[in-house]
Every structure is written in structure tokens, then in C-alpha cells.
Amino acid sequence: MPQESIQPQPRPSVGAQARALLVLGLPLIGSHVAQTLISVTDTLMMGWYGIPELAALSLAGPIYYIVFIFGSGFAWAVMPMVASYAANDDDRQIRRVTRMGLWLSILFGLLALPLFFTFGTLFLIMGQEPEISRLAGVYMSIMGFGLIPTILVMVLKSYLSALELTRAILIATLAAVGLNALTNYMLIFGNWGAPELGVAGAGFASLFSNLFSFAALAVYAVWRRPDHELFRNFHKPDWEAFGRVFRLGWPIGATSVAEVALFAASTVMMGWVGTIALAAHGIALNIASLTFMIHVGLSQAITVRVGKAWGRKDRETLRVASIAGMALSLVAAVLIAAAFVFFPDPLVGAFVDPNEPQRVVILTTGATLLAVAALFQLVDSGQVMALGMLRGVQDTRVPMIMAIVSYWLIGLPVSYLLGFTFEMGGVGIWLGLTVGLAGACVMMQARFWRRYG
Numbered sequence: 001m002p003q004e005s006i007q008p009q010p011r012p013s014v015g016a017q018a019r020a021l022l023v024l025g026l027p028l029i030g031s032h033v034a035q036t037l038i039s040v041t042d043t044l045m046m047g048w049y050g051i052p053e054l055a056a057l058s059l060a061g062p063i064y065y066i067v068f069i070f071g072s073g074f075a076w077a078v079m080p081m082v083a084s085y086a087a088n089d090d091d092r093q094i095r096r097v098t099r100m101g102l103w104l105s106i107l108f109g110l111l112a113l114p115l116f117f118t119f120g121t122l123f124l125i126m127g128q129e130p131e132i133s134r135l136a137g138v139y140m141s142i143m144g145f146g147l148i149p150t151i152l153v154m155v156l157k158s159y160l161s162a163l164e165l166t167r168a169i170l171i172a173t174l175a176a177v178g179l180n181a182l183t184n185y186m187l188i189f190g191n192w193g194a195p196e197l198g199v200a201g202a203g204f205a206s207l208f209s210n211l212f213s214f215a216a217l218a219v220y221a222v223w224r225r226p227d228h229e230l231f232r233n234f235h236k237p238d239w240e241a242f243g244r245v246f247r248l249g250w251p252i253g254a255t256s257v258a259e260v261a262l263f264a265a266s267t268v269m270m271g272w273v274g275t276i277a278l279a280a281h282g283i284a285l286n287i288a289s290l291t292f293m294i295h296v297g298l299s300q301a302i303t304v305r306v307g308k309a310w311g312r313k314d315r316e317t318l319r320v321a322s323i324a325g326m327a328l329s330l331v332a333a334v335l336i337a338a339a340f341v342f343f344p345d346p347l348v349g350a351f352v353d354p355n356e357p358q359r360v361v362i363l364t365t366g367a368t369l370l371a372v373a374a375l376f377q378l379v380d381s382g383q384v385m386a387l388g389m390l391r392g393v394q395d396t397r398v399p400m401i402m403a404i405v406s407y408w409l410i411g412l413p414v415s416y417l418l419g420f421t422f423e424m425g426g427v428g429i430w431l432g433l434t435v436g437l438a439g440a441c442v443m444m445q446a447r448f449w450r451r452y453g
Contacts, residue, residue: 012316038176039286041184056135058281060119060123067116067147077249082159097244101249102152105151116143162304183208187204281426292380295332306392340371379434383440386441408436410439414435
């Protein structure tokens with residue numbers, strides 16, 4: 001009998017990989033933008049409530065995010081691991097690492113909770129104004145209770161993303177944004193018969209919306225993939241899988257903290273410049289963070305695509321998918337930078353009451369900061385895409401060191417030097433951020449392409 005011919009597999013193309021990334025990444029981008037809208041909605045409504053409350057939220061928000069982002073390292077570790085196991089149809093390992101990701105998130109939240117009751121005093125020690133410190137401390141004490149459900153949401157998002165089940169993530173997050181906005185309107189301003197809680201109302205609204213998100217995603221995960229049995233015998237430890245998730249996850253968390261803490265330190269320095277500078281910084285940072293979610297979504301999509309190629313030992317697809325991801329992120333960065341440069345007033349003005357006496361000076365300061373943000377948007381997109389690719393191949397420890405060096409040994413000193421020694425104020429602080437991000441971008445990109453690309 002004639003020997004059957006073996007059909008050669010088509011070579012991966014950049015266009016095909018870009019389309020696959022968009023199919024996976026667009027719902028992720030939408031969900032990340034929607035998630036960020038929870039913080040943006042808090043800031044927007046607080047700006048309409050009062051400038052001291054807005055400044056308090058601008059001070060507390062980045063500090064809270066530091067704690068949250070470190071705990072999320074275990075959630076992010078779940079994504080490349082599940083993607084790699086899914087490429088080989090290993091359902092048992094998928095269940096093991098996801099479950100232990102949930103365990104680690106709960107443990108982290110319990111250990112971190114007492115810290116949230118000390119922040120009012122800590123902000124005073126940092127040199128912040130007494131009333132701003134008090135209001136920020138109230139907000140943080142409420143947000144501490146929401147840390148566990150918030151990180152659990154991240155674990156389930158990583159699990160579903162690695163399985164390319166991203167539409168449910170988008171739908172659940174959009175619903176949470178709507179719930180948060182309605183609850184904000186009710187509790188911040190005291191509408192519909194609710195008490196007027198101000199900054200505390202924003203904290204309760206975020207807590208309720210994250211509880212809702214966790215419940216929705218948990219129900220969907222059990223319904224969509226009952227074969228994984230995520231919550232069966234959930235109380236039983238799996239120390240081997242626990243250790244694997246921990247070893248991969250803590251450097252991811254530390255890497256993210258290195259960057260987020262740099263922005264938090266810049267927030268503290270902005271508080272030294274003044275209340276107006278701090279409020280404008282909070283607005284500009286929220287806008288930049290919102291648009292940055294495009295790159296975060298693409299970064300997570302490339303983690304999944306690279307993780308699956310890595311699990312199959314398919315180096316060619318890994319390389320081509322990475323090129324496609326970088327191209328998509330660069331196009332988005334250029335468009336966003338153009339918007340920051342040409343349309344700053346409408347963006348910043350949406351956050352400030354039209355009748356606010358200090359509206360003009362806040363708009364001017366915020367627009368200047370957005371011009372600098374246009375520059376660091378380009379380098380920040382490069383470093384987050386490099387991180388996504390490196391996480392896909394489960395390379396997390398060296399990038400952590402690179403991040404710490406770039407942000408804390410380069411970025412932070414340059415921010416202080418330009419902001420205060422050279423008396424450039426807020427603009428100098430933000431230029432220092434750009435320098436730190438550029439260093440991380442160059443080092444991480446070089447590591448990926450030399451070792452894996």
C-alpha cells in the first residue's frame with residue numbers, strides 16, 4: 001500500500017497571531033478597562049464631592065494598589081501555568097494550581113488585613129496634611145475587608161483567561177462597574193435615602209462590586225468547566241502545587257510592586273508639592289492607568305499564547321506571537337500618546353466640578369502631567385509586554401531584579417532630583433517615572449529576545 005503523505009503544518013504568521021491575540025485580548029482589554037473604571041468612577045465622583053476628599057483618595061488609592069498588586073502575583077502565576085497545562089490537556093494540574101492560587105490569595109488577604117487599620121497614622125508620618133491623612137485612613141480601613149474577594153477575582157480571571165474564556169470576564173466586570181457607580185452615587189452623596197458617607201461610601205461601593213464579581217465568576221467557572229471541579233474538597237491542602245504557585249507568583253508580585261510603589265512614592269512626593277498638585281496628579285494617573293489597561297490586556301493575552309507555545313515546545317509560534325503582540329501594543333501606545341497631547345482639557349476636566357474655584361489651575365497642572373504621560377506611555381507599554389512574554393515562559397525572578405533596579409535605583413532618585421533639587425515640581429517627578437520605565441523596558445525586552453525570541 002502507498003505510504004500516506006504527511007501534510008506539513010503551516011508556518012505561523014504575524015497576521016494570524018495578531019488576529020488570535022485580538023480575539024483573546026479584546027475582552028481582556030475591555031475587562032481591565034472596566035475594572036479600572038471602578039477606581040476612575042470613585043475618583044470622578046469624589047472630585048464632584050470635594051477637593052480634600054479627592055486628594056485623600058488620590059493618596060490612598062496607589063498605596064492600596066501596592067498591597068493588592070503584590071497579592072495578585074499568585075493569581076498571575078496561575079495564568080501561564082494553566083495555559084501550559086491546557087496545551088497538553090492536563091486537567092488535574094489545572095485544578096491543582098488554580099485551587100492553590102485561591103488558597104494563597106486568601107492567606108495573603110488575612111495576613112494583610114491588620115495593616116489597613118494603621119494607614120491613617122502612616123500617612124501623617126509620611127508628611128501628609130492631617131485632614132487628608134484622616135480621610136485616607138477611613139477609606140483604607142474599609143478597603144482592607146475587600147482585599148480577599150478582589151484578589152480571588154484575579155485568580156478566577158487568570159484561570160478563565162488561560163482557557164480563553166474571556167467574554168464572561170468582560171460581562172461580569174462591566175456589571176460590577178455599573179453596580180459600583182450606582183452604589184457610589186447612593187453612598188458618597190447620600191442619595192435614595194442612604195447616609196452621606198463621602199470617601200467611606202467609595203470604599204463600600206468598591207467592596208460590594210468586588211464581592212459581586214467573585215460570586216459571578218465562581219458560578220460561571222463551575223458551570224462552564226465542571227470537569228475541573230475547582231471547589232471540590234477545597235479545604236484539602238496540596239502542598240506541592242502550593243509551592244509551585246508560590247515560587248512562580250511571589251516574584252511576579254514583587255515585580256509589580258516595584259512599579260506600582262514607584263507611582264505611590266511619586267504620589268507622596270506630589271503631596272509635598274501641594275494639595276492642588278496632588279489632586280491633579282490623581283486625575284492624570286487615573287487617566288493614564290485607564291488607557292494602560294489596553295497594554296495590560298494585550299500583555300495577558302501574550303502570556304497565554306506564549307504559555308501554550310512554551311508548553312508545546314513550539315519556539316517558532318512563540319517568537320511570531322511575541323512580534324505580533326509588540327506590534328499591536330506599539331500602535332495602541334502611539335494613538336494614546338496623541339490623545340494625551342492634543343486633548344488634555346476634556347480628559348482632565350471631566351474629573352472636576354465646573355463650579356470648583358480652583359478648576360483652572362487643576363486643569364493646567366493635569367494637562368502638563370498628561371503631556372509627560374504621553375512619553376512614558378510608550379516605554380511603559382514596552383516593559384509590560386516584555387513582562388507578559390517572560391511570564392509566558394515562566395521566567396519571573398530575573399525580571400523582578402530588573403524592575404527593582406530600574407524603578408528604585410534609577411526612577412525614584414531621578415524623580416526626586418528633577419522634582420525638588422532642580423525645582424521642576426510635578427513635571428520633574430513624572431519625568432523621573434519615565435526614566436525608570438524606560439530602563440525596565442530596555443532590560444526586559446533584551447532578556448526575552450536574547451533567550452527566547
